[in-house]
Amino acid sequence: MTALSEISTPAFVVDRAIAKANCDRMRAKAQMAGVTFRPHVKTHKTLEGARLQHGGPKGPITVSTLAEAEFFAEAGFDDITWAVPVAPSKLERALGIARKSRLILLVDHPDAFAALEEFAASHDASFDVMLKVDCGYHRAGVDPDARSSVELALSIARSNRLRLHGLLTHAGHSYHARDVDEIVAIANEERDAVxxxxxxxADEGVHDLVCSVGSTPTMSVAPIGGVGEIRPGNYIFYDAFQAAIGSCRLSDCAAFVVATVIGVHDERGECIVDAGALALSKDAGPVHVDPETGYGVVCTLDGAPLPARLVSLSQEHGIVRWRGTNARPRIGDRVRIVPNHSCLTAALYGSYLVLDEGAIVEEWHPCRGW
Amino acid sequence: MTALSEISTPAFVVDRAIAKANCDRMRAKAQMAGVTFRPHVKTHKTLEGARLQHGGPKGPITVSTLAEAEFFAEAGFDDITWAVPVAPSKLERALGIARKSRLILLVDHPDAFAALEEFAASHDASFDVMLKVDCGYHRAGVDPDARSSVELALSIARSNRLRLHGLLTHAGHSYHARDVDEIVAIANEERDAVxxxxxxxADEGVHDLVCSVGSTPTMSVAPIGGVGEIRPGNYIFYDAFQAAIGSCRLSDCAAFVVATVIGVHDERGECIVDAGALALSKDAGPVHVDPETGYGVVCTLDGAPLPARLVSLSQEHGIVRWRGTNARPRIGDRVRIVPNHSCLTAALYGSYLVLDEGAIVEEWHPCRGW
Structure with missing residues (x-):
């Protein structure tokens, strides 16, 4: 049984008990609310993670890439929403997946609808489609209040080749919130838009559409109501960003990077760790909540936050600055770093070490690429 | 022969002719200066890239991880400097590499020296060592003007188990420069420190030390003199950051990401591309030169810069904002994006597509992990 003090660093570690508690809590919340639970798997991209989210071998999932859709379909997940608008050049691959698993595609533009319908007709295929709705994040999605959005939905609903499954939105602007009250307000926008x-x-005669929402901040803190499906994903691991805006406590963060001190510079109150931008990502973190935040929360190997700030990252070096303390590290010491954005940090690793009761008990191998 | 219009996106593409020209130019500069050319391979981490840098099957190289050292040693590269201070827990693996290839380690602290000497003695081994010197970047390295640095160098030189090969510095602060004049001033600091x-x-009786310098900005624009070895790396690809500070022209950038337009939002003058933070990295780029810079330079598929700014990245979406133009993209259009920081962007891909005379002619498979 390998301990954290023995693993090769930098390493990405998942605390299984914490991840399981996060998964159980969110699933129970969805069940209590009586909604379809379709967790996003983009944070971890592993079969083990998806099974932890569902508390069982499979269930409906949301993916961010066709590579994930293929990976999970291959493993028996047979109800998949690809929550990124589809480009015409990707339809051939999407059709390959849709022939073994249900694959729900997103559309938010008449040109994409036209391309999808033409492709379906020329390939004698049909597709499940959700209309992507913009609830205020202003990334992808149609304006829920524009007549053109109603027309696009009606076009999909009336197509012989497409089935309009529902309306899907993502309150990505919940990440701009500074506290729980702001998150709850955004959760209301998210629900109200769809x-x-x-x-x-419904007034136009299109009934039984699934209204799907879900960002980790809104689903973690707001009550669920008035929707048919939720799709949070980051909550399996959470991260320093989510803790800063109030989605979770720091102790709910289930993933961290273990790093080794490789340099000590007492004259400037700094040490160097072997976790740089390739081990953590350059996500700047919750600077809107704490302008003095660093590139992750530096903790002891046991997880107690240290009076230190990760001030700078280059490719393989992180610079940690100590805040007035005598307990400075020595070369060879280890720290755990709770990442700012666990999705981006996890993506930098070929495998995750899974910690349970103080020892590494297994490795998870994520899907990579597109 | 596959064209850029046919590849699956997002993709990381290397323009071989441009990369070769960058490699040939830097190698010729080193040869003209009569210095050892030990290019860093951390930007590309491929055998093909290292061979392009050397214009032949092998040569001295610099690496950033033990995984790279193992990968290149396995392929016959037999003179490797690992340019990150070594932690005691990594010595076992380092010794394994040093038994098949020359492996030069970095030391910048008396504790690391003591650990290395003790390890060497207990394993009946010896190591080549360079003293890492801080030339003003203030990341790793000893103060070149401190008596303690002289003492540490003398300790290494007098060790029975270690060979002091030289003094190594990295002017990482050249990335903070705003123009060529500032880069040249930093190149002088870099050279003068070692x-x-x-x-x-030499006054203390330690002669024939190799003085090794090298950052891509300083080695690209300043004359080489007064040193024995150079170690630039990023120059094989360059990137938008290097072009902004004057290390190269935008047309020297040899690597780019091809992305597809998956959404068009004329009402806000934006489109969505399928290259997000996992396809580009969240490196903020040369904001000290251009506060309005985005997450990469958006170009036509042929490489002509577009009047557009990549304003935001989420995991799989990039938001491109157009600057007053009628030539807006349509869904399915493709763009090339010159990354802010090619090292971090390349690291996100399992393989690189190599473009030559308009077609993809091969794939390079980089080393990953640590």
Whole structure:
């Protein structure tokens, strides 16, 4: 049984008990609310993680890439939403997946709808489709209050080749919130955007659309209501960003990087660790909440936060600056670093070490690429 | 023969002719200066890239991880400097590599020296060592003007188990420069730091130390003189950051990401591309030169810069904002994006597509992990 003090660093470690508790809590919340639970798997991209999210061998999932869709379909996950608008050049691959698993595609533009319908007709295929709705994040999605959005939904609903499964939105702007109250307000926008458009479509005769929402901040802190499906993903690991805006406590963060001190510079109160930008990502973190935040939360190997700030990252070096303490590290000491953004940090590792009761008990091998 | 219009996106593409020209130019500069050419391979981490840098099957190289050292040693590269201070827990693996290839280790602290000497004695081994010197970057390295640095160098030189090969510095602060004049001034600091300490050590009877310098900005624009070895790395690809500070022209950038437009939002003058933080990295780029810079330079598929700014990245989405133009993209259009920091962007891909005369002619498979 390998301990954290013995693993090769930098390493990405998942605390299984914490991840399981996060998964159980979110799944129970969805069940209590009586909604479909379709967790996003993009944070971990592993079969083990998806099974922990569902508390069983499979269930509906959300993916961010076709590579994930293929990986999970191959492993028996047979109800997959690809939550990124589809480009025409990707339809051939999507059709290959849709022939073994249910694959729900996203559309948010008439040109994409036209390309999808033409492809389906020329390939004698049909597709499940959700209309992507913009609830205020202003990334992808149609305006829920525009007549053109109603027209696009009606076009999909009336297509012989496409089935309009529902309306999907993502409150990515919940990450701009500074506290729980702001997250709850955004959760209301998220729910109302799809509900409002759904009501207009019902008046037009299109019924039984699934209203799907879900960001980890909104699903973690706001009550679930008025929707049919939720799709949070980051909550399996959480991270320093989520803790800073109030989605979770720091102790709920289930993933961290273990790093070794490779340099000590007492004259400037700094040490160098072997976790740089390739081990942590250059996500700047919750600077809107704490402008003095660093590139992750530096803790003891046991997880107690240290009076230190990770001030700078280059490719393979991290510079940690100590805040007035005599307990400075020595070369060879180890720290754990809770990443700012666990999705981006996890993506830098070919495997994750899974910690349970103080020892590494297994490795998870994520899907990579697109 | 596959064209850029046909590849699956996002993809990391290397323009071989440009990379070769960058490699040939830097190698010729080193040869003209009569210095050892030990290019860093951390940007590309491929055998093909290292061979392009050397214009032949092998040569001295610099690596950033033990995984790279193992990968290149396995392929016959037999003179390797690991340019990150070594932690005691990594010595076992380092010794394994040093038994098949020359492996030069870095030391910048008396505790690391003591651990290395003790390890060497207990394993009946010896190591080549360079003293890491801080020339003003203030990351790793000893103060070139401190008496303690002289003492540490003398300790290494007098060790029975270690061979002091030389003094190594990295002017990472050249990346903070705003133009060529500032880079040249930093190149002088870089050279002077090791030369000054080398002169003191010569007075103490330690002669023939190799003075090794090298960052891509300083080696690209400043004359080489007064040193014995150079170690630039990023120059094989360059990137938008290097172009902004004057290390190269934008047309020298040999690596780029090809992305597809997956959403168009005319109402806010934006489109969405399928290259997000996992396809580009969240490196903020040369904000000290251009506060309005985005997450990469958006170009046509042929490489002509577009009047557009990559304003935001989430995991799999990039938001491109157009600057007052009628030539807006349509869904399915493709762009090339010159990354801010090619080292971090390359690291996100399992393979690179190599472009030559308009077609993808091969794939390079980089080393990953630590």
């Amino acid at each position: 509900a409002r458009l759904g009501a207009v479509l | 030369a000054r300490l080398g002169a003191v050590l």
